[in-house]
Amino acid sequence: MPAGSLHVLDAEGLYVRHFPVLLEAAMRKFAMGVEEAEELAHDVLLASLLQQQRVVNMDAHLAAALDAAAQKQRGSRHGR
Amino acid sequence: MGDETPVDLRALLAKRNRLAEFAALARRLEAERAGAASMLEHALRTTPVERWDSLVQRPELRTNGTIERLAELVNTELTRNPRHAEKLARFAVAIAEKIADDAYPRVTIAQIRGSAWKDYGKVLSYLARHGEALQSFDRAEAALDGLRADLAHDRSIIHLNRAITLSEMGQHQQALRYLADCGTTFKQHGDTKLYILSEFAEGVVLQRLGKYREARETYLLLLASSAELDRATRASLHQDIGMCSTELGDFDAAGANLAKAIALHHELGQPIELARAEYGRGRLLLRKRLYAQAVEHLRPVRHRFLMHSLAEEAGLCGLEMVEGLLLLARAEEAERLAQTILSEFLAANLNSRAITALGYLTEAIAARKATPKTAIRVREYVLSLRTSPEREFETHD
Numbered sequence: 001m002p003a004g005s006l007h008v009l010d011a012e013g014l015y016v017r018h019f020p021v022l023l024e025a026a027m028r029k030f031a032m033g034v035e036e037a038e039e040l041a042h043d044v045l046l047a048s049l050l051q052q053q054r055v056v057n058m059d060a061h062l063a064a065a066l067d068a069a070a071q072k073q074r075g076s077r078h079g080r
Numbered sequence: 081m082g083d084e085t086p087v088d089l090r091a092l093l094a095k096r097n098r099l100a101e102f103a104a105l106a107r108r109l110e111a112e113r114a115g116a117a118s119m120l121e122h123a124l125r126t127t128p129v130e131r132w133d134s135l136v137q138r139p140e141l142r143t144n145g146t147i148e149r150l151a152e153l154v155n156t157e158l159t160r161n162p163r164h165a166e167k168l169a170r171f172a173v174a175i176a177e178k179i180a181d182d183a184y185p186r187v188t189i190a191q192i193r194g195s196a197w198k199d200y201g202k203v204l205s206y207l208a209r210h211g212e213a214l215q216s217f218d219r220a221e222a223a224l225d226g227l228r229a230d231l232a233h234d235r236s237i238i239h240l241n242r243a244i245t246l247s248e249m250g251q252h253q254q255a256l257r258y259l260a261d262c263g264t265t266f267k268q269h270g271d272t273k274l275y276i277l278s279e280f281a282e283g284v285v286l287q288r289l290g291k292y293r294e295a296r297e298t299y300l301l302l303l304a305s306s307a308e309l310d311r312a313t314r315a316s317l318h319q320d321i322g323m324c325s326t327e328l329g330d331f332d333a334a335g336a337n338l339a340k341a342i343a344l345h346h347e348l349g350q351p352i353e354l355a356r357a358e359y360g361r362g363r364l365l366l367r368k369r370l371y372a373q374a375v376e377h378l379r380p381v382r383h384r385f386l387m388h389s390l391a392e393e394a395g396l397c398g399l400e401m402v403e404g405l406l407l408l409a410r411a412e413e414a415e416r417l418a419q420t421i422l423s424e425f426l427a428a429n430l431n432s433r434a435i436t437a438l439g440y441l442t443e444a445i446a447a448r449k450a451t452p453k454t455a456i457r458v459r460e461y462v463l464s465l466r467t468s469p470e471r472e473f474e475t476h477d
Contacts, residue, residue: 011106015099042098043187043229049106050144050191051233057270064268065233072230 014058015045022066030070040069105185112145120149132171142179144192147172154199162206169200186227191234193223198238205245208469217242233269236262240278247285250467255285276302276313287324296324315344319357326364334364355384359397366404375404391428392462395421395438399459402441406452414455415445434462437473 019041026037044065048058055061123135135141150172157165176196181189201216220238224231243258259282266275279302286295299321303314322338325331338361345354358381365374378401385394398421405414422438441458444450461473 012099012103015102019098038098040229042102043185043227045102046105046185046187047191047229047231047234049102049109050188050195054271054273055269056272060268060270061233064265064270065229065231067268068232068265069229073228 011049014048018045018058018062022062025063025066026070029067030074032070032073036073040073041066044069101185105188109144112143113148114145116143116145116149120146129167132167133174135171136174136178142175142183144179144184144188147176147192147196150175151195151199154203158203158206162203166200166203166207169196169203172196173200187229187231190224190227191231194220194231194234194238196220197223198241201238201245202241205241205248208248208466210245210249213245214242217245232265233271236265236269237274240274240281243278243285244281247281247288248467252285252289256282259285272308276309280313280316283320287320290327292324292327296321296328299324311344312348312350315341315348315350315353315357318344319353319360322357322364323360326360326367329367331364331368335361338364351384352388352390355381355388356393358384359393359400362397363400366400371404371407375401375408378404386424389428391424392430392434395425395430395434396459396462399441399455399462402445403452403455403459406445406450406455411445411448411450414450415442418442418445418455431465431469433469433471433473434465437461440473440475 022041022044023034023037026032026040027034030037032040044062047065048055048062051061052058119140123138123141124132127135150168154165154169154172157168173196176193179189179192183189184192197216197220201213201220204210204216205213217238221235224235224238239258239262243255243262246252246258247255259278263275263278263282266272266278279298283295283298283302286292286298299317303309303317303321309317318337319341322334322336322341325334325337338357341357342354342361345357359378362374362378362381365371365377378397382394382397382401385391385397398417402414402418402421405411405417418438418441422435422442425435425438437458441450441454444454461471464471
């Protein structure tokens with residue numbers, strides 16, 4: 001397997017493990033509705049597919065990515 | 081109300097569809113990576129460079145796998161053959177822009193285009209085409225705009241490259257601001273490798289600003305940190321700590337760190353880095369006023385640079401020797417050496433301003449009007465042309 005690739009089973013495992021955690025964090029920490037939180041969590045996980053070769057700690061990476069994404073979303077919502 | 085329950089049935093169903101999309105993308109990216117190397121290299125080998133534009137029309141090449149493989153080739157070629165790296169990076173941008181907007185999820189498309197433009201900017205920066213490099217970084221960042229999720233990690237990679245370019249342009253304070261921000265982001269995102277690189281870059285900028293104490297502190301903190309440093313990074317850190325210590329007059333620390341750097345470069349089989357560390361040791365001898373030792377130490381180092389066609393570094397090393405020779409009142413040798421460096425610069429077609437400055441030095445030594453300070457001034461001027469290639473040489477002492 002080339003460096004940086006993620007086996008499909010690993011990918012599914014990563015998604016199943018992290019999606020609910022990110023979803024809940026987006027809803028609780030950033031007071032998002034389910035739909036908005038789902039979209040954000042999904043985008044963060046999609047982005048991780050091209051970033052994961054650089055990442056040592058995926059838990060920390062996804063949590064930080066969600067924080068940054070949610071803060072931007074909240075900022076643009078308030079800016080409207 | 082769905083909004084009141086963290087994970088309800090609707091969310092779970094949505095998750096299944098999303099899970100299928102995620103798994104399909106993971107599978108596809110993996111398949112593309114597996115096929116990209118041979119397909120791309122065959123296409124590049126069998127198509128003349130001036131016709132690479134036509135390859136953009138081939139749908140099988142319009143993939144993330146191609147972009148990732150091109151990024152690897154660009155990184156390999158960057159130091160070996162930067163002009164070829166520029167062609168590869170330009171080709172990657174053309175491919176990335178040609179990938180259909182709906183070929184991947186929107187966030188993935190943004191990452192692919194952002195990465196291709198970032199790599200192109202990195203090569204342009206290496207070629208000292210700094211203005212164009214900054215424009216490429218603008219394009220890279222623009223590719224990431226307008227998404228639901230802010231891709232802070234991807235954006236910080238662009239910022240790191242932008243900071244390095246800004247520092248090359250002499251805009252050190254702005255570079256430091258970018259580096260501070262992206263260092264924090266890399267740390268938060270668990271990207272140890274880029275965190276180390278951004279900290280290292282901060283040290284380099286401080287060193288360029290002449291803030292040797294702060295630069296050394298940055299390197300020492302990195303060396304003492306829990307971050308896993310590979311041996312090449314350790315070698316570079318010891319080398320730069322040694323260089324800063326020399327400038328600070330802390331000669332014991334300079335000697336100890338340069339010795340560690342030299343041993344590591346030797347173990348790693350890095351001949352050019354080894355020559356640079358030995359150059360540092362020669363400079364240290366000069367600062368310790370061991371002029372004859374410094375000149376003899378630098379002589380083979382200069383030849384090593386020449387063996388690797390590094391005429392500019394060989395010249396800078398030679399100018400340290402000229403300074404030493406003038407301090408030893410060996411003006412004839414200094415004159416011959418300055419003349420040799422001038423010929424090497426002419427042969428290598430280096431910046432004409434550097435050639436003018438060297439011509440001035442040669443004439444000044446011939447007229448026995450040159451002082452060691454003249455050699456220092458010419459060396460510092462040649463060095464400054466790396467970041468300010470248009471700077472004029474002032475002949476008065």
